[in-house]
Amino acid sequence: MSYKKKSTRTTKAGRKREKWTDILPRYLTFISHMRPILRETRRIIADLDADLLLDTEILDNIRAEEEKRNIRKVRALSEFSAMYRTNVYEIIKDFIVKYRDSIPIIDIKDYIIDFLYESVDALNLLRHITNPDESNLENTYLYVLVKFLEDKLFPRGANLSIIYDKLLKASNEFYECQRHILQSHTYYREKVHNPDLFQIPGISPKVYQIINNITSLFNLDPNFGEYPERESAELPMILKSEVFLPYVDSIANAEEESIDALAERIGLRQLNEIFLAPNHDFVEILINHNFLNEIKQQDGTIRLFPQFSNETLVIYYLAFTSQRRGFLSKELINWISMNFAFLIYMGILKWKLSDENIFYNIFKDLQTNEKVLPYLMKLICFPNYLGLDKMKIRDSIQYRKEIFNFIGSTIDNLKELIEEIAIYSEKFDKERKK
Amino acid sequence: MTEFQDNIWRELLRNFEGGIENSIEKLKNRDIENIPGAKDALIQRLENIKTYFPRKNGELFKQSIDDKIQNNFFPNTKNFTEAFSQILNSRTHEQDFVINELLNGFVTSKAKAIALGTQGPVIDRMVEAFSKRNDFHIVDYQFYAMFGDPNKPKHYITKQLEELINMFGLISKQLVVEKDIRKSERKIYTFYTFPNDIIKILEKKYLIIDEELGYAYVSDAFDRNVFICMFLANLAIYRDDIEKIGGAYTINGICAIFALILLLSFLPKLSVDESNPILNDPGFDQNRMSVIPKSWMMNQVLESLFEPLIKIVAYRLGGGLWLSKIIDSEVNKKIMTQIRFLLKDVNKWILGNLCRVEIPIFVEIANIFTEVLVGYEEE
Numbered sequence A: 001m002s003y004k005k006k007s008t009r010t011t012k013a014g015r016k017r018e019k020w021t022d023i024l025p026r027y028l029t030f031i032s033h034m035r036p037i038l039r040e041t042r043r044i045i046a047d048l049d050a051d052l053l054l055d056t057e058i059l060d061n062i063r064a065e066e067e068k069r070n071i072r073k074v075r076a077l078s079e080f081s082a083m084y085r086t087n088v089y090e091i092i093k094d095f096i097v098k099y100r101d102s103i104p105i106i107d108i109k110d111y112i113i114d115f116l117y118e119s120v121d122a123l124n125l126l127r128h129i130t131n132p133d134e135s136n137l138e139n140t141y142l143y144v145l146v147k148f149l150e151d152k153l154f155p156r157g158a159n160l161s162i163i164y165d166k167l168l169k170a171s172n173e174f175y176e177c178q179r180h181i182l183q184s185h186t187y188y189r190e191k192v193h194n195p196d197l198f199q200i201p202g203i204s205p206k207v208y209q210i211i212n213n214i215t216s217l218f219n220l221d222p223n224f225g226e227y228p229e230r231e232s233a234e235l236p237m238i239l240k241s242e243v244f245l246p247y248v249d250s251i252a253n254a255e256e257e258s259i260d261a262l263a264e265r266i267g268l269r270q271l272n273e274i275f276l277a278p279n280h281d282f283v284e285i286l287i288n289h290n291f292l293n294e295i296k297q298q299d300g301t302i303r304l305f306p307q308f309s310n311e312t313l314v315i316y317y318l319a320f321t322s323q324r325r326g327f328l329s330k331e332l333i334n335w336i337s338m339n340f341a342f343l344i345y346m347g348i349l350k351w352k353l354s355d356e357n358i359f360y361n362i363f364k365d366l367q368t369n370e371k372v373l374p375y376l377m378k379l380i381c382f383p384n385y386l387g388l389d390k391m392k393i394r395d396s397i398q399y400r401k402e403i404f405n406f407i408g409s410t411i412d413n414l415k416e417l418i419e420e421i422a423i424y425s426e427k428f429d430k431e432r433k434k
Numbered sequence B: 001m002t003e004f005q006d007n008i009w010r011e012l013l014r015n016f017e018g019g020i021e022n023s024i025e026k027l028k029n030r031d032i033e034n035i036p037g038a039k040d041a042l043i044q045r046l047e048n049i050k051t052y053f054p055r056k057n058g059e060l061f062k063q064s065i066d067d068k069i070q071n072n073f074f075p076n077t078k079n080f081t082e083a084f085s086q087i088l089n090s091r092t093h094e095q096d097f098v099i100n101e102l103l104n105g106f107v108t109s110k111a112k113a114i115a116l117g118t119q120g121p122v123i124d125r126m127v128e129a130f131s132k133r134n135d136f137h138i139v140d141y142q143f144y145a146m147f148g149d150p151n152k153p154k155h156y157i158t159k160q161l162e163e164l165i166n167m168f169g170l171i172s173k174q175l176v177v178e179k180d181i182r183k184s185e186r187k188i189y190t191f192y193t194f195p196n197d198i199i200k201i202l203e204k205k206y207l208i209i210d211e212e213l214g215y216a217y218v219s220d221a222f223d224r225n226v227f228i229c230m231f232l233a234n235l236a237i238y239r240d241d242i243e244k245i246g247g248a249y250t251i252n253g254i255c256a257i258f259a260l261i262l263l264l265s266f267l268p269k270l271s272v273d274e275s276n277p278i279l280n281d282p283g284f285d286q287n288r289m290s291v292i293p294k295s296w297m298m299n300q301v302l303e304s305l306f307e308p309l310i311k312i313v314a315y316r317l318g319g320g321l322w323l324s325k326i327i328d329s330e331v332n333k334k335i336m337t338q339i340r341f342l343l344k345d346v347n348k349w350i351l352g353n354l355c356r357v358e359i360p361i362f363v364e365i366a367n368i369f370t371e372v373l374v375g376y377e378e379e
Helices: A020-047 A050-054 A056-068 A075-099 A105-127 A141-153 A160-180 A205-220 A240-244 A253-257 A259-265 A280-288 A311-323 A330-352 A360-364 A366-380 A397-409 A412-433 B003-029 B038-052 B055-073 B080-089 B093-104 B119-132 B140-145 B155-168 B196-202 B224-237 B248-266 B299-324 B330-339 B360-378
Strands: A223-226 A233-239 A268-271 A275-278 A292-296 A302-306 B171-177 B187-193 B207-210 B215-218 B289-292 B347-350 B353-357
Touching (some): A020 A105, A050 A056, A050 A105, A075 A105, A075 A360, A075 A366, A105 A330, A105 A360, A141 A160, A141 A330, A141 A412, A160 A412, A205 A253, A205 A311, A205 B347, A223 A275, A233 A240, A240 A275, A253 A259, A259 A268, A259 A311, A330 A360, B003 B299, B038 B055, B038 B360, B055 B299, B055 B360, B080 B196, B080 B224, B093 B224, B093 B248, B119 B140, B119 B215, B119 B224, B155 B224, B248 B299, B248 B330, B248 B360, B299 B330
Antiparallel strands (some): A223 A233, A233 A275, A268 A275, A292 A302, B171 B187, B207 B215, B289 B353, B347 B353
């Protein structure tokens, strides 16, 4: 008789934690450990005579005493708590040392308590960002913030035209963000043409240049040919070979060979195997947005003159990606969900913490980010939210390090969007409390 | 300038005049403009350029390239700190696009000395590593930990960190720990930071020094482009060592982008009709953008303009050495073709109109042209 216990699981290894009720507690784990440390610190500072704060050794002793009370058995958690508490006390000490000569100590104490209140409040909100049973969904922060962002960066819609409209509307303010979420920083791991024909990768720098070339060629020197789906109409088209002409030593060979797949993602198609022209559905969208101008020729045919903007084709790529969100590449899913998680997290912090809050850096620290954001990314992928394949979110520590380090290269436009999220969150909170 | 150099310079100016004549000819034969008067305005401007540029031994070129373009993006100095400081000062949101494109935007570039491939992520990590600490240092182990196990760093990471440290001239200090906590082994940690003169440049905007606490931490403005500026500064100071900066392709790429900047600065601004839909486009900002004639982008027009202009830029930037590296072959035509598609964030399409964003470098060069024109008229 074997004593080996048989597993009752039927799922594959690595596919264990896929339910909402599995992921949410993991998201809450570290937040639940941060909050008591800040609350406890707040209580200790509030009870402490202000003059005693001038002696930083007292704070060291308090922290040492607090460390002793640590009864957590999980090593990772106790290490994290110790690191977190040390950071909090160090920041408080630095603040006191820096301002003790210019600000009365009683005011310093009040500032610290206020900053701690704000921080606990932010953690409280992050803790109650959603419900364990997803009840009353429309009234949760996670849901409304994902929808707020989704509407601007990755909207849903019954058809491509609706999605394109929504994106174009938001593009005036957030085009750089829209472009950013397509440009995964791990593009070098992807191929333009995947054996899985349906899979959509992000836009690599070279593909982005090719899209720019196509835009310029359509605007500058289009050919006009028969419109297959419309009688007496002429469609603008450009020579495929012209797009790739500038590339020395065939350095865009991969892209040239995958032109069919690439063209489909930007709303184009191949005609007669040598031309690139807008596909039938895209023509309607282009006309609606003034990107194609219908001009009647002397012979009665209608010629469609292109007048593209920089974003015309890039936004189509995004709309196409959004519509086929079930078929995105692993890199793109990780990139999009990471950006959403990052924006929501930073938006909440922006709303709850004043700019001068001394604990801001702890929240922004990568060590904190990597404990919170991976699970937030997975929550955001659930069907009620972005509806992406969360099984493609990578779990390896190395990959997390890799992806979160790119947070450092955020663009200015993302910062503007974070401000917007903060304003929207506050507004939602007020309405919620009414 | 020696007599020989003088002859080369005169020859380059003559070729440029010939190129312009050619372009004007081509322009007269075709019209792809949709804005009334655009073609005429462009012809008029090219005529002006033809008349005034070669005057006084190409004074306009010298001022635009030597004073403006080089000072902003490619300082003519052997001093790294000075070059870095000048490039860093020319940073604006849009000029960052130019700086980035100078390094990794040129589609044919096969150069190895620039921020391509795996060096990009390594730079991102360096930004994070500096942001993490409050002493403006990075530590080798901490840095390796950003990529995986710090005790077994990947070969390419150690190699690239070393290369970047040498290129940026970072200075190092070592800390020897006789027994580390992990395995009670002897460990040597290396701390890297910038030399003092670079720190001075970074102070205030990029680096906040808290003298009271003895901390130095980076501000939100400290980003990967600070390092990208260093790359560019490095190319600028080693311009005479062609192999070191990536070979002929780097030179061709840099000269092509500068030639594009030069031409964009001189292009006429068009007044569009009140009914033109571009005026209602939310992406068009009349205060900081201007429509430029579309026919300027025609291959036939640009080809004859760019070839002599790229050579002029090459000669001013790197003398005969750079001039000799300008590729004169079929590849050249490909390079010319792709120049049209560069700098699309500052030379963008809005509803089929080519719009120039008025970034400082365009304004500065355009001002030189205006001043010189006024001067000649007064004479």
